[in-house]
Amino acid sequence: MSVSIGLLGPLDVRRGTAAIRMAAGKTRIVLAYLIANHDRVIAIDELAGELWAGSPPSSAVANIRTYVAALRRSFGSAPAPVSILARPHGYQLRLADDCRVDLNEFRALVERGRAAGGQPRTAMRHLDQALGIWRGSALDGLRDGPMLSTFAAVLEEERVQVVEETVDARLCDGRFAEAVPMLRRHLDDNPLREHAHAQLMTALYHCGDVSGALAAFATARDLLRDQLGIEPGRELTDLHLAVLDRSPRLDRDRPEPEPIVAADPLFTPFLTPPPVAGFTGRTSEIELGVRVLGPARRDVLPIVVVSGLAGVGKTALAVALAHRVAGGYPDGQLYADLRGDGPDPATPEEVIGRFLTAQGVPADRIPAALPARTGMLRSTLDGRRVLVVLDNAAGEPQVRALLPGTAGCGVLVTGRSRLPALDGARHITLTGLPEPDAIALFSAVLDGPADRERAVTGGPADRDRAVIGRIVRSCETLPLAVRIAAARATSRPGRPLDRLAALLDDESTRLDTLRTGDLDIRSRLTGACRALPPAARRLLKSLSLSQGVTDDDTDLLDVLVDGGFLTENGPGRYRVHGLVRLVMHEDRPAGHASMRNSPRWR
Structure with a gap:
């Protein structure tokens, strides 16, 4: 590795x-x-x-x-x-x-940006990608010694220079409003950078804010006098005179404005939810996602599709992965729940409208027709690095209309289906967690945030490890089921875990036990089973009752395997997921009370 x-x-x-x-x-x-x-x-x-x-x-x-x-x-x-x-x-x-x-990757991307010559969007893409690699101050906390202090200072100077170069690319491309907030943040950290003050004056002037440009010059002049005892250099003074005179040279080389301009350039959308507390395991899956969506140069749009059974942790993995690669997408993240597992999936028109609004496009400029909306979305994303997270997709047609048109963006999709017809996608199919990871997840939820790190490494829960092993095996190591069981245990801290394990050992009480608050494993799996095509659902019922299959069932078996309902253990050998089997065995009308004689976890 x-x-x-x-x-x-x-x-x-x-x-x-x-x-x-x-x-x-x-x-x-x-x-x-x-x-x-x-x-x-x-x-x-x-x-x-x-x-x-x-x-x-x-x-x-x-x-x-x-x-x-x-x-x-x-x-x-x-x-x-x-x-x-x-x-x-x-x-x-x-x-x-x-x-x-990361330093080598940063410098390689900077070289690509500088080699772009007269292509400001290409330069901007590479330079933004390079800056996205930074996670804070270089060697933060290790700069007490003379050499590392100097080395870190050199790296910081490289970053400052690249920030100004990517702003230059924006000014060359006519993205003046977009440059203003970048420069203000940059100057907050580096108030004595004369070229950055000149860039801010230029951007404000071309936004029509002449008074703001003059105020920016006054600020720069006062800072240089007060802190360095010097007057502004020629770049700033010449630009100041040109703004005062409204010199035609300021407009001579001005590029055509972008066809779509965000209403609020101060806002970079980051719509992805926070990471799920106690997220555990999935190391190889995260590593694959990072390789596909990471900052490496590419010629096609990178797409990752995460699929699996309801409750297997698709959204948790996608959110964790999105936060992991966030540095490579400095222009933000767009997230939408496509509601593919319900009766009312989100329409592409609805989602694109939200995405455009999140980027600052005024509502009255958003067209009604889907092709026009898709074109506008792709125009706003062109030349930018944005990660698009499409959670809970119903199928390929719903996703295709939401794809960016540039390889600089990335797309992360989750759904119960593998979406095999989505061209160019890399697929991650989730099953239950390995038992050690499931135990670590249970312990992390049980012990809470204060002890989560120790729980993940097997610390405070060691005394109950055997009992927790029984619990997670009864949950089929399905992450949602494990979380529900741990939440039930947390709600009764004085109750021995053996009692919870006994309820879960008993198949007649297992599904009732895996319910807390608005989390109910029975309802989630029942909904997933009902969403299957009728023929596939009938076959799943037959397999749950240990009935055989025929050669004509091959396509339907593939549907069930891809959805996580079945595991293929060899040619012609299939195992129904344990919790799915219990749901299919019940097969009772909605609202019909379950009959349970064993004591409840109260």
């Missing part, structure tokens, strides 16, 4: 999507120093100077050896993706060929 290293923010080292654990403090400083100088032999004395600012203790050499040994343990045995080799009087860090470093 590949390793990724993040320097553009707090030091972050991951194997796949899981963080590699290592000691804090000086151990992380040693790693950051070696990564920043990878392939170069670093003398122990040089490391000591960084760690102790020129005043190392007598145990410095021994301490450094201890830090390096701890790092080697973190990365594992050879062939490790990150190798720290002993050299005479020092160490050398080497990275495997598939090891990703």
